[in-house]
Structures are given as structure tokens and as C-alpha cells.
Amino acid sequence: MHVSLNMAMSLDGSTSADGKWAGYSSPVDRQRMDQLRSECDGLLIGSQTLLRDNPNVHVKSNPEKSPVPVSICRSTTLDPALRFFHGPRKPIVFAAAAADANESAEWIVMPPGDITPTRILKVLEDRKIDRLLLEGGPTLARAFLRENLIDRIYLTIVPWVIYEHDTTELIEPKQFRLSSVERMDQEVFLQYDRP
Ligand SMILES: NC(=O)c1ccc[n+]([C@@H]2O[C@H](COP(=O)([O-])OP(=O)(O)OC[C@H]3O[C@@H](n4cnc5c(N)ncnc54)[C@H](OP(=O)(O)O)[C@@H]3O)[C@@H](O)[C@H]2O)c1
Numbered sequence: 444m445h446v447s448l449n450m451a452m453s454l455d456g457s458t459s460a461d462g463k464w465a466g467y468s469s470p471v472d473r474q475r476m477d478q479l480r481s482e483c484d485g486l487l488i489g490s491q492t493l494l495r496d497n498p499n500v501h502v503k504s505n506p507e508k509s510p511v512p513v514s515i516c517r518s519t520t521l522d523p524a525l526r527f528f529h530g531p532r533k534p535i536v537f538a539a540a541a542a543d544a545n546e547s548a549e550w551i552v553m554p555p556g557d558i559t560p561t562r563i564l565k566v567l568e569d570r571k572i573d574r575l576l577l578e579g580g581p582t583l584a585r586a587f588l589r590e591n592l593i594d595r596i597y598l599t600i601v602p603w604v605i606y607e608h609d610t611t612e613l614i615e616p617k618q619f620r621l622s623s624v625e626r627m628d629q630e631v632f633l634q635y636d637r638p
Contacts, residue, residue, distance in 0.1 A: 444568050445594055448577045448584055452614075457578055457607035458581050459542040460616060462495050467601045467616075471500060474504075474594060476578075479597060481508040485535075485572035487563075489583035490516040493527050498578075501530040511535060511572060515563060515583070516543075518592035529532060535570070538562055560587045 500512040512534040528547040619635035
């Protein structure tokens with residue numbers, strides 16, 4: 444099994460603004476996301492991301508190449524109206540309780556303590572999913588990184604300062620302009636300027 448992680452963050456390291464990500468990725472980044480999705484068999488998205496962003500889970504440019512959507516929820520209830528349940532492929536959901544099951548997905552019910560990234564990969568491998576793309580959120584990504592299960596990371600840095608962590612006052616996100624990119628050995632040096 445080959446596992447890739449595709450995520451984006453702002454210049455101040457935020458991965459969401461006011462609980463959502465929509466609106467910060469460019470059309471080019473979304474095209475790239477579409478391409479990455481078309482190259483994998485499974486697309487894993489965290490339950491909180493499904494609830495907050497309600498993302499589409501297909502390949503927009505070629506729905507026939509859409510991967511199988513996968514999610515994990517031990518305590519979250521997934522609304523059957525979520526787009527996750529209405530793409531071209533039947534999703535797989537790892538869940539701790541059968542009570543939430545609906546017919547739009549294959550529900551794999553396991554004791555909550557057994558729902559770990561390593562076990563999930565094993566089950567997906569048995570279903571012939573050999574290339575998995577993980578699209579976040581950060582909590583699920585951390586769980587996979589902690590178990591050293593990520594083979595490749597795709598990271599987009601968007602030209603915004605979002606102030607997600609500043610809860611004391613509402614600050615408008617600000618956009619910068621990327622002026623230069625320099626790669627030295629294993630590091631990338633980026634220069635941004637106020638437009
Ligand atoms: N910038 C980006 O690229 C990007 C990408 C995706 C999402 N986002 C943003 O990220 C936010 C959501 O991220 P999040 O970190 O709050 O949640 P998340 O990673 O989307 O989902 C986390 C949930 O996954 C479930 N889970 C099941 N097994 C787990 C395990 N072993 N380890 C960890 N989680 C497990 C848990 O739900 P249960 O308790 O029900 O098990 C947990 O609450 C949203 O605001 C979204 O907009 C940003």
C-alpha cells in the first residue's frame with residue numbers, strides 16, 4: 444500500500460479558517476488535487492472535514508477515475524445527505540457503531556480501540572486498494588504520521604495569512620504575493636510581499 448497525504452496551509456500555518464478550508468485553494472491547486480485523486484484507488488477524508496467542508500469526493504475531470512471514498516468515525520454521526528455518500532463510487536466507512544449505517548456506504552463496524560490507521564490500511568489492502576490518498580484534516584493526518592504510514596506528502600502553501608489561532612478578535616485574512624522561490628538542498632525558501 445502506498446499512502447500519500449495532500450494538504451494545504453496558509454503562510455501562518457493554518458489549515459482552516461473559521462472551521463472551513465473552502466475559498467483558499469486556487470483553481471490550479473484544485474486541478475492538481477483532481478489529478479492526484481485520479482491516480483489513486485482510495486480517498487480517505489476525516490469525519491470532521493466531511494462535516495465542516497462537505498467536499499465532493501469524485502474526480503471532476505473524469506468521474507470514472509474516481510477513487511473509493513473512505514472515512515473513519517468512532518463517535519461522529521455522518522449525515523447521509525453529505526456529498527461523500529453521493530459520488531460515483533460507494534464509500535467505505537469505518538465506524539464504532541452500526542446504528543449510523545445507511546445503504547449508501549459499506550460500513551465496517553469495529554470496536555473503537557481497533558479503528559487505528561494500521562488496521563484500516565490492512566482492511567483496505569484486502570479490498571485491493573493499493574494507492575491511498577489522504578486529504579486531511581490535520582487530526583487524521585497526524586494519526587497516520589504518528590504511525591509512520593505516509594509515504595509521500597504533497598503540500599500547497601497558499602498566499603494567505605489567516606490568523607486561525609487568534610481567537611481573541613476577528614481579523615480579516617490577508618493575501619500576499621509570492622515573489623521568489625529558492626530551493627537549497629532539502630529546504631525551500633519562499634519570499635512573499637504585500638501586494
Ligand atoms: N488545509 C487543508 O488542506 C485541509 C484539508 C482537510 C481539512 N481541512 C480542515 O480541517 C478541519 C477538520 O480537521 P480536523 O483535524 O478537525 O478533523 P479530521 O482530521 O477531518 O477528522 C478527525 C476525526 O477523524 C476521526 N478519527 C477516527 N479515527 C481516528 C484516529 N485514529 N485518529 C484521529 N482521528 C480519527 C475522529 O472522529 P471520531 O471521534 O468520530 O472517531 C476525528 O474527530 C476542517 O476545518 C477542514 O476545513 C483542511
